[in-house]
Amino acid sequence: MREGIVFNIEELTVHDGDGVRVTVFMKGCPMRCSWCHNPEGLKAQPELLYKRARCVGCGECQKKCDHEDCKPFGRCLHVCPYDCLTVAGERYTSERLASKLNKYKRIFDACGGGVTFSGGEPLMQWEFIAEVIDRLDGINIAIETSGYAPMHIFKSAVDKLDHIYMDIKLFDAEAHKRHTGCDNAMIKENFLYLRLSGKPFTIRTPLISGITDTEENLSAIKEFIGDAHWEKLPENKLAGAKYDMLI
Amino acid sequence: MKNYNKLKEYILTKQHRALRRRVEDDLPALYSAEGLSAEERMTRRFEYLCAHETPVVLPDERIAFLRTLCDIPHIYTEEEFAALKSEKRLHELGFHSNVTPDYEKLLRHGLLYFCDCTDGYGARSIDALISLCDRYVTEAKRVGNDEVATTLERVSRYGATSFLEALQLFRVIHFALWLEGNYHVTVGRFDKYMYPYFKSDLDSGKLTLDEAAMLVEEFFLSFNRDSDLYPGVQQGDNGQSLVLGGKDENGCEIFNELSRLCLEASGRLMVIDPKINLRVSKDTPLEVYMLGTELTKKGLGFPQYTNDDVAIPALIELGYEPADAANYGMAACWELIVPGVGMDTANIDALSFAKIVDRALHEDLLSCETMEDFNSAIRAQINKEIELICRGTDGLWFIPSPFLRICMDENADGSYKYNNFGIHGTGACTAADSLAAIEKYIFDERSLTKEELIAAVDSDFCGSPELLHKLRYETAKVGQNDDYADKYLCMLLSFFADSLEGRRNCLDGIYRAGTGSAMFYLRHVEDLGASPDGRRRGESLGANFSVSLFAKTGGPLSVISSLTKPELHRTINGGPVTLEFASGIWSAEDSIEKFSKFIKSYIAMGGHQIQLNSVDLETLKRAQEHPEDYERLVVRIWGWSAYFTALDKCYQDHVMQRQIYSM
Numbered sequence: 001m002r003e004g005i006v007f008n009i010e011e012l013t014v015h016d017g018d019g020v021r022v023t024v025f026m027k028g029c030p031m032r033c034s035w036c037h038n039p040e041g042l043k044a045q046p047e048l049l050y051k052r053a054r055c056v057g058c059g060e061c062q063k064k065c066d067h068e069d070c071k072p073f074g075r076c077l078h079v080c081p082y083d084c085l086t087v088a089g090e091r092y093t094s095e096r097l098a099s100k101l102n103k104y105k106r107i108f109d110a111c112g113g114g115v116t117f118s119g120g121e122p123l124m125q126w127e128f129i130a131e132v133i134d135r136l137d138g139i140n141i142a143i144e145t146s147g148y149a150p151m152h153i154f155k156s157a158v159d160k161l162d163h164i165y166m167d168i169k170l171f172d173a174e175a176h177k178r179h180t181g182c183d184n185a186m187i188k189e190n191f192l193y194l195r196l197s198g199k200p201f202t203i204r205t206p207l208i209s210g211i212t213d214t215e216e217n218l219s220a221i222k223e224f225i226g227d228a229h230w231e232k233l234p235e236n237k238l239a240g241a242k243y244d245m246l247i
Numbered sequence: 248m249k250n251y252n253k254l255k256e257y258i259l260t261k262q263h264r265a266l267r268r269r270v271e272d273d274l275p276a277l278y279s280a281e282g283l284s285a286e287e288r289m290t291r292r293f294e295y296l297c298a299h300e301t302p303v304v305l306p307d308e309r310i311a312f313l314r315t316l317c318d319i320p321h322i323y324t325e326e327e328f329a330a331l332k333s334e335k336r337l338h339e340l341g342f343h344s345n346v347t348p349d350y351e352k353l354l355r356h357g358l359l360y361f362c363d364c365t366d367g368y369g370a371r372s373i374d375a376l377i378s379l380c381d382r383y384v385t386e387a388k389r390v391g392n393d394e395v396a397t398t399l400e401r402v403s404r405y406g407a408t409s410f411l412e413a414l415q416l417f418r419v420i421h422f423a424l425w426l427e428g429n430y431h432v433t434v435g436r437f438d439k440y441m442y443p444y445f446k447s448d449l450d451s452g453k454l455t456l457d458e459a460a461m462l463v464e465e466f467f468l469s470f471n472r473d474s475d476l477y478p479g480v481q482q483g484d485n486g487q488s489l490v491l492g493g494k495d496e497n498g499c500e501i502f503n504e505l506s507r508l509c510l511e512a513s514g515r516l517m518v519i520d521p522k523i524n525l526r527v528s529k530d531t532p533l534e535v536y537m538l539g540t541e542l543t544k545k546g547l548g549f550p551q552y553t554n555d556d557v558a559i560p561a562l563i564e565l566g567y568e569p570a571d572a573a574n575y576g577m578a579a580c581w582e583l584i585v586p587g588v589g590m591d592t593a594n595i596d597a598l599s600f601a602k603i604v605d606r607a608l609h610e611d612l613l614s615c616e617t618m619e620d621f622n623s624a625i626r627a628q629i630n631k632e633i634e635l636i637c638r639g640t641d642g643l644w645f646i647p648s649p650f651l652r653i654c655m656d657e658n659a660d661g662s663y664k665y666n667n668f669g670i671h672g673t674g675a676c677t678a679a680d681s682l683a684a685i686e687k688y689i690f691d692e693r694s695l696t697k698e699e700l701i702a703a704v705d706s707d708f709c710g711s712p713e714l715l716h717k718l719r720y721e722t723a724k725v726g727q728n729d730d731y732a733d734k735y736l737c738m739l740l741s742f743f744a745d746s747l748e749g750r751r752n753c754l755d756g757i758y759r760a761g762t763g764s765a766m767f768y769l770r771h772v773e774d775l776g777a778s779p780d781g782r783r784r785g786e787s788l789g790a791n792f793s794v795s796l797f798a799k800t801g802g803p804l805s806v807i808s809s810l811t812k813p814e815l816h817r818t819i820n821g822g823p824v825t826l827e828f829a830s831g832i833w834s835a836e837d838s839i840e841k842f843s844k845f846i847k848s849y850i851a852m853g854g855h856q857i858q859l860n861s862v863d864l865e866t867l868k869r870a871q872e873h874p875e876d877y878e879r880l881v882v883r884i885w886g887w888s889a890y891f892t893a894l895d896k897c898y899q900d901h902v903m904q905r906q907i908y909s910m
Contacts, residue, residue, distance in 0.1 A: 011802025012845055014835035020844050022804065060712050079712040083720050083799070103728055107804050110851035111844045 001095060004128035007041050007088040007120065009100070015233070017142040017163055019113030022104050024097070026129070027089045029121040030148055032181040033169070035208045035235065039246060041120035046089030048073045049245045054082040061085060073247075094128055098135030105137050114140025114162070123149035126157055133160055144204075146180075147187040147194075154190040164194060164201040169212055171220035179211055188224070195228060203230045249394075251465055254307040258468055259518070259879075264475075266303055267317040270296075274320040279327055286647045288322035290368040293427050293650060297375035300426075302386035304395050310415050310465055311383055311395045312422045314473035319428055322646070336642040338592055340478060343645050344431040345486060345578035345594065348654035349587030351440040353420055354413045357406035361653045368649035376423050376650070377403055410454055413444040414466045420654065422473070427650045430478050431486025431579035434521055435586040438491050438506040445505045456504070463505075464512040470520035480766050481898055483519050483889030486579030492535060493526025494555050496570040500528075502535055510538045514545050519881055519888040524577045525550040526558075529851045536843035543842065543859045544833045548883025551581050551823055551858040554850045558583055561816040565757060567665065580886020581763065581791075581856055582669050582821035587656040591756070592643065593669035593820060596636045597764070599771040600678035600739055601778055601788060603628045608685075608704065608779060612697050618690040625682070626742045633670075633746040640668055641753045666754035669820035672743055673767040674788035676725040677795045679735035680780035683723045687731070700779060707777045707784045719781030719797055726800030728808035737813040744817035761820025762792035762855070765885050769897055787901050790885050791822045792856070796904055803828075807849045807857075815855040823856035824849070825883070827905045830863040858883060864906045867891060871899060 008025040016023045028044030029036075040047060058081065065076040069087075077085050092100075101115050108114055115136070117129055123145050133141055142163040147154070158164055168187065170176040176184040194201050203225050207213040213232075222230070257263060274295065278288045301315040323331060331337070338344075358373045365373070380403040387396035398415045407413035424432045448454035454462075470487050477485040491509055492502040513523055525539050539550045555573075562572035562583060571585045578584040582593030603625060611624035657663060688695040695714070708715040723731035740762070747758040764771075768788040777784045780795060789795055792810060800806050803826060810824050832838055842859070849857050860883040870877035874892035882891045882902050891899060 009801070011804040012841060014832070014838050014841055020804065020841065020848055022802075078716050078721070081712060081715060081719075083716075083797070103808070104804060106852060107808065107848050110848040113844070113848075 001093050002128040002131050003091055003093050004097065004125045004132070005044065005046070005089050005091055006097065007090075013116065016116040016118065016144065017114060017165075018140070020107055020111060021113055021116050021142075022101065023116045023118050024101070026117060026119040026122040026125050028124045029119055029146075030124065030182060031121065031146055034179055035206065035211070038120065040088040044124070046072070046087050048075070048247045049086045049088045050247050051082075051084045051086075051245065055084045056082065094131035094135060098132045101132070101139065102135075102137045105139060108139055114142065116142040116144060118144040121146055121148060123153055123157060126153045130156065130160060147190045148182055148184075149186070149190065151186070151189060151193065155193060158194055158197045158199050161199065164199055165204055166191065166194060166201060167204050167206070168221050168225065169205060171217055171224060175211075175217070191225065195225075201229065203228050204233055205230070206233045206235065208235055249307045249309065251307060251461060254305060254465065255468055255516075257305065257307075258472055263303075263305075263313055263472060266301070266313070266315050268301075268315060269318055270299065270316055270320050272320075275322065275324040275327070278322060279324045285322065286368050286649060289427065289647060290371050290649050292320070292322055293372050293423075294375040296426050297379040297423075300379055302379070302383040304383065304387040304390050304392045306390060306392060308392070308465070309394055309398075309411060309462065310418050310469055311387065311392075311399065312418050312469070314422070314426070314476055317476055319426070322428070335644040336640065338595060338643060338645065340430065341646050343429045343648045343651050345433070345582065345584065345592070346429065346431075346590065346651065346655065347433045347435040347576050347578075347584055347586035348420065348424065348651070349656050350417060350420070350435055352587070352656070353654060354407045354416055354440060354444070357402060357404050357416070358653075359404045360406070365653050366649070369653045372427070372650040373653065376419070380419060407444055410441070410444040410448045410459065411462060413441055414462060418466070418469050423650055424654065425473065425477060427648055428646075429648050429651050433486055433576065433578060433584075434489035435576045436490045436493070436501075436574070438503055438509060439495070439501055442501075442503055442505050449504075456508075459505075460508050460512060463508050464516055467509075467512050467516050467521060468518070471518050474520055481884065481889060481895060482893040483884065483887050484579070485520070485887070487521045488524055488577045488579060488581075488887075489521040490524045490526060490576040491550075492531065493553075493575075494528065494559065494573055496573045498573075500531060502531070507538060510542060510550075513547065514542050517545065517547065517879070517881070519547070519890060522887050523550040524581065525552050526555055527552050527847075527850055528555040529847075531847075531850075533843055533847060536847050537839055540839050540843045540846070543861055544839065546830060546861050547881055548860050548888035549858065551577075551856060551886070552846060552850065553577070553581065553583070553823075553856045554854055556850070557816050557853060557855045558819055561819040564816065565667070565759060565819075571664070578821070580765065580821065581823050581858075582761065583819060585665060588664040590655070590663035591665050591667040591669060591759075593667075593759070593761075594671060594763070594765060595640050595643070595668040597671035597673050597767045597771070598629070598632060598636065598743060599673050599767065599775070600743075601674035601681075601771060601782075602775055603632060604678045604681045604778065605775060608681075608701060612685070612689075612701065618686045621682075621685060621690075622738065625739070626745075629739075629742045630746045633743075636670060637747075637750055637752070637758065643668075643753055666752070666756035667759055668752045668756060669759045669761050670747065671761050671763040671765055671767060671820070671822065672740070672818065673764040673771045675736055675739050675762065676793065676798070677778055677780055677782055677788050678739055679732055680722070680724045680795055680798065681778050682735040682738075683732040684718050684779045684781075687722060704777045704779055708781070715781050715783075717781075718779065720799055722780070724780070724795060724798035724800065725809045726794035726798045726806045728801060728805040730812075733809045733812045736809065740813040740815075740818050744814070759820035760818040761822045762815075762818050763820065763822030763886065764788065764791045768885070769901065787904070789825070790901070790905065791825045793825045793905075803845065807845075807852065807854060811849065811852045811854045815853065819855055821856065821886075823858045823886075824854065825858050825860070825885070827860045827862070829906070830861050830866075833861065860902070860905070862902070862906060864903060867899070867903050867906065871896075
């Protein structure tokens with residue numbers, strides 16, 4: 001059975017698909033977008049998050065302990081009286097994650113909704129997600145992806161999912177590389193497959209001031225995607241706080 | 248031409264308060280000297296107050312009546328009242344509260360109709376009130392507000408023939424009930440009894456929809472004229488709750504155009520009264536939930552939702568007639584009460600679940616071999632406590648209210664149809680989490696001895712940071728959709744319901760179990776130490792039917808999954824799931840739809856009641872520092888919304904804690 005690493009499971013998320021959604025944030029991303037609003041999703045390995053606002057500086061976490069799970073972090077995770085420390089990145093077997101998600105079925109059945117895989121870049125852990133989906137009990141599944149994945153993985157995902165939210169951030173290859181660290185040729189190819197797949201999908205462009213929101217970029221994207229369903233998302237200003245939480 | 252905005256500004260900036268004066272006569276001394284009966288005193292005081300009120304008719308108003316006497320003297324001297332309290336079991340202030348008049352009959356008939364069917368006290372009260380109305384008419388003519396003069400001229404005597412008249416008559420009666428000394432006087436099913444007047448005026452062309460919307464808004468504003476004079480635990484706790492929607496006795500949804508106008512008017516007005524309660528069911532269209540969610544988004548802390556699918560069958564099961572059950576409304580907060588016929592005392596006392604666990608921990612745990620033994624001890628402790636609570640209600644007596652009696656529907660012998668007592672249940676989740684911890688560490692893992700746990704709790708976990716962390720943050724909690732803790736919530740509520748089953752109260756009514764907390768989320772920790780779930784001494788319980796303040800829940804979906812597991816139809820007295828959201832959630836354009844579906848899912852899953860608070864923690868912090876800049880900032884407390892800065896600090900802090908932990 002495969003294992004995956006998840007940095008958050010958030011309930012009642014917005015912008016993540018139809019109805020009441022549960023979004024599973026998969027840890028690890030090949031891109032390094034300068035505006036990333038989920039910095040704790042970048043690295044593939046678990047990281048320590050620290051809620052500064054709650055901390056009273058009691059120093060309990062600095063005392064030596066012999067818990068196995070504290071070792072990588074150099075702090076004790078099991079003493080903070082105010083719960084300031086959490087590890088972003090929990091290992092799940094596909095069975096455990098599926099059984100957790102299947103518990104939401106009662107709610108999804110009541111009014112519609114489903115699970116959305118996001119990240120990080122969920123396609124980095126596609127084989128794991130595919131195994132999870134096979135164990136789900138008829139739940140609507142969406143994904144939010146950068147589209148940056150080898151074609152065979154992308155195809156397999158599109159075929160298995162109910163709705164695909166895919167980013168096209170920058171059309172110009174050079175600019176894409178500069179601002180995300182990755183080439184966009186694979187993304188463009190994947191889009192061409194997606195468009196012909198017959199699956200419901202939405203293309204998204206985060207509007208980043210002076211980077212993606214230029215007239216030139218938006219019209220190039222428009223020309224490329226044609227009449228595909230396209231959402232332009234306003235910049236997420238909340239990212240700053242999360243950077244602060246990474247130790 | 249009347250300028251409603253001028254009126255609104257005048258009331259909201261409290262300029263009308265300058266017209267108030269104090270009562271000069273020492274009424275209790277006079278009544279005492281004459282040795283008058285309670286009923287005579289109530290009637291005399293009402294006559295006195297009606298005669299001494301100064302009619303005020305504002306130039307821009309269409310609906311009149313404003314309190315000018317700012318204090319209502321007691322009917323008893325202090326010594327007399329102390330003696331009375333030692334002799335009889337009084338509830339709270341001793342006067343009637345938490346009642347919904349039969350507005351349908353009052354609006355239809357006007358007051359004269361009741362002179363024949365009431366006793367001398369009632370007839371005198373009607374006379375006094377009509378005289379006050381007549382003085383208002385004279386004043387209205389004097390200041391040239393002909394509309395108010397015309398409306399008031401006949402409506403108090405003969406009943407309403409138009410929407411405006413119905414609103415004005417309601418205002419007169421509502422005003423009079425408070426003046427008589429009753430409190431937590433509720434509004435009832437407004438869109439049901441008002442609808443015929445509204446519809447008839449619209450159909451005949453007498454009123455346009457826009458004019459009606461304006462009238463509703465002015466009417467809502469009237470609830471905020473005198474409300475600072477009303478008694479309550481805190482400013483805002485005044486019971487002016489209004490019910491919209493829900494099924495009628497034939498099972499048809501009554502939500503109508505007037506209901507919609509009410510929700511919209513409340514959103515425009517942005518004040519705390521009247522508090523809106525929305526009756527819904529799994530059949531209620533999503534659109535209604537969306538209208539409600541628009542109010543939540545604005546930060547009003549209401550509507551509070553109640554599920555007809557749970558409430559109506561449960562009331563029938565408790566012995567309410569089906570037509571009465573279908574007609575339920577709200578007492579001051581969210582306790583179910585039937586307009587006209589319900590003289591229930593829906594908040595007579597409260598069971599502290601956290602206290603029950605604490606007692607069992609100290610008195611029974613050492614002798615328990617298994618978790619089953621401990622569960623039996625919990626049941627026995629609940630039964631013992633309920634026995635005491637019920638005995639404590641014996642001899643309940645209310646100071647009679649002759650005018651209120653006219654507004655209700657008595658039986659032929661002067662008694663009332665429903666005289667049931669409701670008992671709140673506080674801290675059920677703290678207790679359930681504590682039981683989960685006891686099961687896990689004492690009986691299952693055996694990683695902790697009974698003595699160690701008791702000692703840790705008694706020392707408030709001082710010197711046991713690791714145990715504290717484990718109990719608070721690493722143990723199953725209600726709100727995680729984990730049966731390990733949730734099963735105890737189910738157990739506790741069913742023990743509670745069992746303990747009340749079959750009991751009769753001193754008025755030959757029954758007892759109803761509920762999941763409300765009222766102010767007991769603070770009061771019940773005053774004499775309580777730490778809890779086995781890691782709650783430290785002095786930390787509050789959750790408000791109403793909420794998870795523990797520090798529980799790391801899976802999120803709102805897990806919370807409602809956990810909280811819909813118990814047999815909620817057995818604990819329907821009142822007490823909503825109370826959830827906190829940061830106001831930032833509303834920036835997404837699909838948030839209204841998401842939250843509406845969320846509430847609808849909760850209802851479809853068999854939830855009983857729910858209310859949502861949407862506040863911004865930073866704003867609350869700033870408001871504590873600079874209250875003068877945040878006079879109109881609204882938050883939801885337990886069953887009512889309040890102006891944050893008007894609350895005592897302990898209530899402010901609780902709202903902030905709920906918010907901090909929900910982040």
